Amino acid sequence: MSKQDVVFEIKDLEKTYTISRGLFKDPQVIKAVNKINFEVFHGETYAIVGESGCGKSTTAKMLLNIEEPTAGKIFFRGKDISTFTQQEWKEYRKKVQIIFQDPYSSLNPRWTVGEIIAEPLKLNTNLSKKEIVSKVYEIMKRVGLEHDWYDRYPHQFSGGQRQRIGIARALVLNPEVIVCDEPVSALDVSIQAQVLNLLLDLQEEFDLTYVFISHDLGVVEHISDRIMVMYFGDVVELSSVDELFENPKAEYTKKLLSAIPTV
Amino acid sequence: MLLEVKNLKTQFFNDVGDIACTCVNETSFEIQKGKTVCIVGESGSGKSMTSLSIMGLVEEPGRVTGGEVLFEGKDLLKQNETSMRSIRGKDIAMIFQEPMTSLNPSYTVGYQIDEVLRLHKKELNKTQRKQKVIELFELVGMPLPADKYNEYPFKLSGGQRQRVMIAMAMACEPKLLIADEPTTALDVTIQAQVLELMNELQAKKGTSILFITHDLGVVAQMADEVIVMYKGNVVEQASVEDLFENPRHPYTKALLNSIPRPGKVKRKSRLDTVDENINYLDFPKEIR
Numbered sequence: 138m139s140k141q142d143v144v145f146e147i148k149d150l151e152k153t154y155t156i157s158r159g160l161f162k163d164p165q166v167i168k169a170v171n172k173i174n175f176e177v178f179h180g181e182t183y184a185i186v187g188e189s190g191c192g193k194s195t196t197a198k199m200l201l202n203i204e205e206p207t208a209g210k211i212f213f214r215g216k217d218i219s220t221f222t223q224q225e226w227k228e229y230r231k232k233v234q235i236i237f238q239d240p241y242s243s244l245n246p247r248w249t250v251g252e253i254i255a256e257p258l259k260l261n262t263n264l265s266k267k268e269i270v271s272k273v274y275e276i277m278k279r280v281g282l283e284h285d286w287y288d289r290y291p292h293q294f295s296g297g298q299r300q301r302i303g304i305a306r307a308l309v310l311n312p313e314v315i316v317c318d319e320p321v322s323a324l325d326v327s328i329q330a331q332v333l334n335l336l337l338d339l340q341e342e343f344d345l346t347y348v349f350i351s352h353d354l355g356v357v358e359h360i361s362d363r364i365m366v367m368y369f370g371d372v373v374e375l376s377s378v379d380e381l382f383e384n385p386k387a388e389y390t391k392k393l394l395s396a397i398p399t400v
Numbered sequence: 401m402l403l404e405v406k407n408l409k410t411q412f413f414n415d416v417g418d419i420a421c422t423c424v425n426e427t428s429f430e431i432q433k434g435k436t437v438c439i440v441g442e443s444g445s446g447k448s449m450t451s452l453s454i455m456g457l458v459e460e461p462g463r464v465t466g467g468e469v470l471f472e473g474k475d476l477l478k479q480n481e482t483s484m485r486s487i488r489g490k491d492i493a494m495i496f497q498e499p500m501t502s503l504n505p506s507y508t509v510g511y512q513i514d515e516v517l518r519l520h521k522k523e524l525n526k527t528q529r530k531q532k533v534i535e536l537f538e539l540v541g542m543p544l545p546a547d548k549y550n551e552y553p554f555k556l557s558g559g560q561r562q563r564v565m566i567a568m569a570m571a572c573e574p575k576l577l578i579a580d581e582p583t584t585a586l587d588v589t590i591q592a593q594v595l596e597l598m599n600e601l602q603a604k605k606g607t608s609i610l611f612i613t614h615d616l617g618v619v620a621q622m623a624d625e626v627i628v629m630y631k632g633n634v635v636e637q638a639s640v641e642d643l644f645e646n647p648r649h650p651y652t653k654a655l656l657n658s659i660p661r662p663g664k665v666k667r668k669s670r671l672d673t674v675d676e677n678i679n680y681l682d683f684p685k686e687i688r
Contacts, residue, residue: 188587189558325442325614327674330658334670352588355617359660359667382662396592398617400644400661 143215144314144346145177145200150209152195169195171370172209177314182340182347184361186354186393191367193350197316200348201235202226231261234307238319240299244291250277251287254305261310272309280305280335297328304335308343316348321356333360354397358382366390402472402608403431403454403576409466410446410453423449423462425632429625431576434602436609438619438640440655441629442674447612450629451578454610455494456484471576490520493569497581499561503553509564510549516571536567540597559590566597573605580612595621616659620644628652636686648688651680 152170170192177183185193198204200211202218211218213229221229237243244253251273258269274284280301291299300320307315317336321329337360339345351357357364357378364381366374366389374387385391410424424446431437439447453464456476469476471492476484488494496502504512510533517529524532530549537545540563553561562582569577579598583591595618602609611622619626619640626643628636628651636649647653657665657672665671674680 188589326616327442327655327658330660330671330673333660334673337668337670354588355660355662358662359665359671378667392589396588398592398595398615398621400616400620400656400659400664 142179143176144179144213145175145348146212146215147173147175148210148212149174150196150199150211151207152192152199152204153207168370170199170206173367173370173372175365175372175375177346177348179313179346180340180344181363182349182361184349184351184357184364185367186351186357186364187367188352188393190369192370193367194318196367197235197318197348197350200316201233202229227261231257231310232313233316234310234312234314235316235318236300236303236307236320239323240296240303241291241323244299244302246291249288249290250282250294250302253291253302254309257306257310273305276305276309280308280339295328296324297331300324300328300332301335304332304339308339311343312345314346314348316350318350319352320349322351322353329356336360354394366393401430402433403610404470405429405450405454405467406470407467408450408453408469409464410449410458410462411465412462414461420461421632423632424453426467427629427634428467429627429634429637431608431610432624433575433608434606435624436602436611436622437625437627438611438613438623439627439629440613440616440619442614442655444631445629446632447614447629448580449632451494451580451610451612455488455492455578486520489516489574490572491574492576492578493572493574495562495565495569495577495579495582497584499558499565499585500553502565503561505553508550508552509556510551513564513568513571516568520572532571533567536571537563539570539601540564540567541593542567557590558586559593562586562590562594563597566594566601570601570605570607574607576608576610578610578612581614582611583618584613584615591618598622616656628655630680633681634685634687635680635683638686638688642688648686649680650678650683652686654680 149172150170151172154167154169155164156167157164185196187193195204199206254273254276255269258264258272282301282305321332324332340347349361361378363377365372366387368389374390381390385394406428408424408427411419412421412423414420427450429437439450441447452458454469458464464477513533513536514529517524517532533549534545537548542548542560542563583594586594598609601607613619623640626638626640627634630651636652647656654672654674658674660671
């Protein structure tokens, strides 16, 4: 891989939380992410797996600058994001988008579908109202939302449809990277299949890079190219899908693989 | 035969008394002693409603409107509330999905299990009951069982809380254990432990289990018999081997093909989906 193809380069990334235990006790320091290193290449699906509390979502939040790292650096296309200028941040926020786990709480219940999908365009582009509306319709059609649903509210939709709204919102600014934080774990299996199919189609069509966070190894095996296994803030294994499933090296990965009930 | 459900029908009614929804429609199945029957289906398929109907826990505006639930030959639908209370917790126990919301946050877990014994095992005195609770903790593999008696639910991890729920359910050695998505909220490695625990307890005590889940992987690991529900109806019923090797109903096939199965589905291929435009009830039931 040439330098050009590296989207993210993560170096010694660390996040600690301190919990105050009262006036006379020393605060407790919890390492959520412990000096991790990895690279994400253009066009791939990079999966981060692990159980609750392993630091996978914290890592994602740091990529999106929702959480500030305690130490370490994140390079986006070769540039350290902590040195970004205001203008560069604006660009970065367009290029890196997120889809959340829970399609019930990540959409504003008082906004219509049209307003939700149009908001990133209003904030980040100089398009006219008319152009925005036509762009929203275009993206709605692409993710499988019907034309006359524009004025409906999130509560009128099923879980799978709401996740499509979330995907449309992430997609509307033509991003390069989408961070998917457990995008299908709240959905029924049949709906999960629809959303996974959509994500695969969109990746091909728009040349997207996914950072895919999940605890479901079946889903991860199906969709990703490389997998990083995390355990209590540490990376315990990082390899290609084939290798991880055929020849897992870390003890924890073996344990994780043997724990999945298979059909 | 431990439990025989015959043509069970549970319906919900609107304000003027018309039928708003038939959540369980003419469902029939049996559970043998010491066996596990799984009900599988998507949200809204009526699987939880079936278990609540068996326990007599359907709340207004819902009502069981037809059928029989024969537990050791006795129709549970005809029992009054007092005799149902003596059956619930003693002969039939239930484990729910979310252990945090089904435990009372303001009592210690020991006290909450003790309550079951106070109600159903009146012959035991206080010391004997405490001894029994600690034995139950040991049975479900709780670390430091004696210390856990005085812990509050919030101090325990998800897996430990689910162990408390199982200990509570096993307190009176019930003949039937109804487990409604008991591992859905847990991590996979913890899920594996809980499932193994349930299998062990079944082997030791001969408990029958009615297991409700949407996870076909869990079904494959736990079930002897599988019931597939769709929109309140049973569409397929078969032994676990038959169901996975030779699914017959189009809905079952669609459901099985919609999960990414390592080694069986080509990586990054598009998965089959359950078609929302097809009413799968138009196909005949497949009951083996």
